[in-house]
Structure formats: C-alpha cells, structure tokens
Amino acid sequence: DGGITQSPKYLFRKEGQNVTLSCEQNLNHDAMYWYRQDPGQGLRLIYYSQIVNDFQKGDIAEGYSVSREKKESFPLTVTSAQKNPTAFYLCASSIDLYWNTEAFFGQGTRLTVV
Amino acid sequence: AQSVSQHNHHVILSEAASLELGCNYSYGGTVNLFWYVQYPGQHLQLLLKYFSGDPLVKGIKGFEAEFIKSKFSFNLRKPSVQWSDTAEYFCAVTGGTNAGKSTFGDGTTLTVKP
Numbered sequence: 001d002g003g004i005t006q007s008p009k010y011l012f013r014k015e016g017q018n019v020t021l022s023c024e025q026n027l028n029h030d031a032m033y034w035y036r037q038d039p040g041q042g043l044r045l046i047y048y049s050q051i052v053n054d055f056q057k058g059d060i061a062e063g064y065s066v067s068r069e070k071k072e073s074f075p076l077t078v079t080s081a082q083k084n085p086t087a088f089y090l091c092a093s094s095i096d097l098y099w100n101t102e103a104f105f106g107q108g109t110r111l112t113v114v
Numbered sequence: 115a116q117s118v119s120q121h122n123h124h125v126i127l128s129e130a131a132s133l134e135l136g137c138n139y140s141y142g143g144t145v146n147l148f149w150y151v152q153y154p155g156q157h158l159q160l161l162l163k164y165f166s167g168d169p170l171v172k173g174i175k176g177f178e179a180e181f182i183k184s185k186f187s188f189n190l191r192k193p194s195v196q197w198s199d200t201a202e203y204f205c206a207v208t209g210g211t212n213a214g215k216s217t218f219g220d221g222t223t224l225t226v227k228p
Contacts, residue, residue, distance in 0.1 A: 004157075031214060040123060042204060042220040058215070090158065097214035102148055103206075105158040 006106035021076045021109045023091035031097045032074040037088040050097045086113045116141045120219035135190040137205035145209035147188040153201045197228045
C-alpha cells in the first residue's frame with residue numbers, strides 16, 4: 001500500500017538531547033512537510049521540501065533541522081534548542097508544491113520531553 | 115500572512131442532528147480549499163476539496179462544503195451526523211503567497227453522542 005510511515009509512534013526524550021523523527025513515503029511525491037500539532041492550535045508548518053537536497057523553513061523552524069537526501073525520506077531532528085518540544089509531529093507529502101494538490105499524512109509521532 | 119479561522123473549537127451533537135462547521139480564510143486571490151478529518155487514533159485524511167467549478171462540493175461519508183467567495187468562507191455540512199463522525203476537523207487553504215503549502219485552521223473537535 002502506498003503511504004507515509006512515521007516512526008516511532010511515541011518517543012520520550014530527556015531535556016538537552018537531540019532526537020530524530022523518521023518519515024518515509026512511497027507515493028513518489030516531490031514535496032514533503034513537517035507540521036507540529038498542539039491542542040487548540042491546529043497544524044503549524046516547521047519545514048518543507050520541494051525536491052531532493054532542498055528544504056525551506058516554515059513558520060516555526062527554530063530549534064528544528066531537516067535533511068532531504070532521498071526523495072522518499074524527510075527526517076526531522078528536534079534539537080535541544082527547541083524550547084517546548086513536547087508535541088505531536090505530523091509528516092505529510094504532496095505531488096508537488098503547486099497549490100492544487102492535497103496533502104497526505106502519516107500517523108504522527110508523539111514526542112514527550114521528560 | 116494567510117490565515118484560516120474555524121469558529122467552533124468544540125461541537126457536541128446528538129446523533130441525527132445536522133452539522134455545520136464554519137471556516138473563513140483571509141487571502142483574497144485564487145485559493146484551493148480543503149477539509150481534513152482526524153478520527154481518534156487515525157491519521158489525518160482528506161474529507162473533501164474545492165479547486166474550481168461548482169462551489170458546492172461533496173466528499174466522503176455524506177459531507178459537503180460550500181465555497182462562498184464573497185464571504186471568504188468554506189463551511190462544512192452534514193444533514194445527519196452519526197456517532198462515527200466523532201473526530202477533529204481541520205479546514206485548510208493553499209494558494210497565494212503560500213503556493214502549495216497548506217495553512218490550517220485551529221481545528222474543531224466534534225463529539226457525537228449516541
């Protein structure tokens with residue numbers, strides 16, 4: 001089945017540690033995105049990538065980093081610089097970055113800082 | 115910056131009641147509009163979308179939405195809700211300066227009582 005796989009589903013991190021969230025898609029989509037979902041705040045865009053080896057900051061990129069070395073993979077690193085990292089993280093993809101395409105989402109990773 | 119407003123944060127209905135969830139967006143140019151749904155424990159998925167043409171669009175599970183350009187609105191409706199419609203609903207828009215990147219509303223949690 002085609003889709004987006006995020007792992008792990010739950011992740012616990014100690015303060016001061018970096019952690020990497022995995023996102024893989026087999027939809028052959030060019031564009032990929034990372035969103036953060038907090039209760040009552042909807043989805044906020046962290047980073048997005050239009051093509052391999054290219055990515056851009058979204059609305060709340062501080063404290064996060066990404067890479068796009070392969071078309072199907074777009075890992076997100078939550079660094080120790082992120083002040084409030086506990087959240088639900090969603091990865092998404094779309095055919096391209098043009099505006100008439102919908103996004104497909106993974107099942108999310110819930111990160112808790114302990 | 116582009117924004118999306120959802121008027122109701124939490125809606126509670128009894129089965130068979132009619133549903134209307136409000137969504138307004140800020141961009142005055144050409145946009146594409148989406149409603150996504152997140153059922154408990156499941157990934158975010160597309161409910162319906164509007165790109166062009168008939169402003170009344172029909173989606174899955176009996177949902178429909180009407181695009182009213184003059185009001186910058188894209189309200190979601192269902193004549194008779196079921197317990198299984200309990201979920202979180204997100205309105206999103208692409209277009210304008212954001213191109214293919216989706217801007218999401220804060221979400222509406224719908225609880226349907228059996």
